[in-house]
Amino acid sequence: MKLSKSALLTLGFFFVTMSQLDACAVCFSAKEGARGAFYITTAVLTFLPLALISGVIFWLKKKLKAQESEEEI
């Protein structure tokens, strides 16, 4: 329940500050292309670290499992 509350608060924060965030994409150039690039890079920079860290954890877990099964033999 606590988690959903904090998630809602975060979402609310983004909705409130959306216009300010959006302004960054066009503060130097009021073009649709710049706005699109800003959205894409924001998404990439948000999800890439999560994907990278999850990937390393998954790989280490797989290695650990392999080592444990080796030890059992």
Place this chain on the structure above:
Amino acid sequence: MSNTVSSQIPGVSIPRKRKPLIPACVLGMIIFVLTEIMFFSGLISAFNIIKAGNLIWPPMGQPRLPVGITAINTGFLVLSGIVLFFSNRAYSAGSFSRARKLLGLSVLLGAVFIGVQGYEWVRLLSYGITMTSSTYGSFFYVIIGTHAIHAIGAMIFMFRAYFKMSDPEAARDAFWTIQVFWYFVVAIWPILYSLVYLS
């Protein structure tokens, strides 16, 4: 399987010493490479946003980058990564002398890449692309220059690993660690090349 083993003292057991999954230096390098990926992602993002904000890219009046020679140079770098992969295979198979030779070849190919890049930079500077000539020049030197610094740093450590390979067992961790970094340097280059040179 129990996580403890019985000691010589009756009733007292000591924790079983587990073999590390990967050497600490390799894990450290993996974490470092993750931060480097984010660093380059930041540079690429800034480049993409600036590029999207310009109607004409590269900007008018700026010399064009040497696409052809850099494509060949990219081949040298990729080949260096492939040779390093085979060096690792030879090392794993216990053929240490072959592994060392292949590592040396990989270092040589990497050095050719850096040498050609340096030569191209000198030419570009003479054509008028500098850090302050335009945003195009700034991004070129920041993105490609950062990669070059990484490549030079990796070369130094590959040299070190090559000399350490005279004692293959002692060089195991250093060899593994530098492989992680060199694969990163090799893998990120085609992305940077297509982004900066081909766009």
